[in-house]
């Protein structure tokens with residue numbers, strides 16, 4: 001039986017925007033609409049993802065860190081490609097825009113936002129896919145950090161000033177690459193409804 005290619009959806013945004021819960025909610029709705037779906041995330045739960053997490057403790061140069069993320073993503077992409085070819089939807093909590101936003105935020109100090117973004121995006125040539133739909137859940141770090149403080153202790157990337165820059169890079173990507181922005185300051189139900197109306201067009 002011929003099976004048409006699945007749809008690749010990515011949720012992006014700074015830490016604490018509720019992406020992992022949203023992935024579950026949206027996957028459930030796809031299931032209710034008789035679609036098969038793979039939920040996934042980056043950095044992955046493989047040794048390459050571990051290499052990325054290890055680099056945080058070693059304080060490596062942001063370029064090195066970007067290359068590690070891209071290596072993890074390259075292997076992840078092979079799996080995503082298989083799932084899509086099997087006719088499954090794939091929803092990923094983060095993908096290539098995360099590297100542009102997070103590693104780009106560091107590099108933007110020396111290169112400016114536009115060039116930093118371009119430099120990181122360029123690393124993906126031939127190693128990553130262009131998703132069918134990228135949704136950026138947007139919220140100010142002040143709000144997301146308050147949520148995270150309730151949850152657990154803050155990690156390396158979760159500092160307000162830095163996250164302001166990460167958010168600025170995401171907003172740059174939204175205007176340059178036509179990413180969809182969804183207001184993440186509201187309840188997760190409202191945010192999920194907005195994401196779902198963007199996804200419904202692909203059903």
Ligand code: TMP
Nearest residue numbers: 015042043069094095098099102103157
């Ligand atoms: P998580 O909290 O969504 O699991 O992601 C772990 C951290 O990794 C998060 O703070 C964002 C960061 N990150 C990058 O800096 N670059 C990337 O390419 C990805 C995928 C994540």
